[in-house]
Amino acid sequence: MGFFQRLFGICQTNPPADPSCWNVTGSTLTVDLQKSPELAASGGAIRIDGRGIDKRVLVFKGDDDQYHALINRCGHGGRRLDPMLGEGTVQCCSIGKSTYDYCGKRLSGSSRKDIRALELKHEGSTLTIDL
Ligand code: FES
Secondary structure, eight states, rough: HHHHHHHTTTSSOOOOGGGGGGGEEEEEEEEEEGGOOOSSSTOEEEEEEEETTHHHHHHHHESSOOEEEEEOOOOTTTEEEEEETTTTTTESSSSOOEETTTTOOEEESSOOOOOOOEEEEETEEEEEEEO
């Protein structure tokens, strides 16, 4: 990621191409994997925010081939995160490069706080995430 991308906090992870792939009911976020090809391969990710959800959520498939969901707000200045393929981490898109493990534990960078990992269940082609 380039310096100016970091300066302006432009993350690499995009919203899903098909916005109908996710839905919120109460405090449960569901993601239809058949409508979210972005999550097919390790390192793939989508960011979910806006439209009826009061949190920013990063959903990704990690190096461990498992799905994960984190609150998508860096503990330093609140910028968004991206998965770091091959490193088993997620990293803030800002200059401070705060880095966290898949459980949200801070590993390095400007942040002094952990971020919250969300409980996720994977059944068939559906992810169910507790917000
Ligand atoms: S906002 Fe993430 S390191 Fe500063």
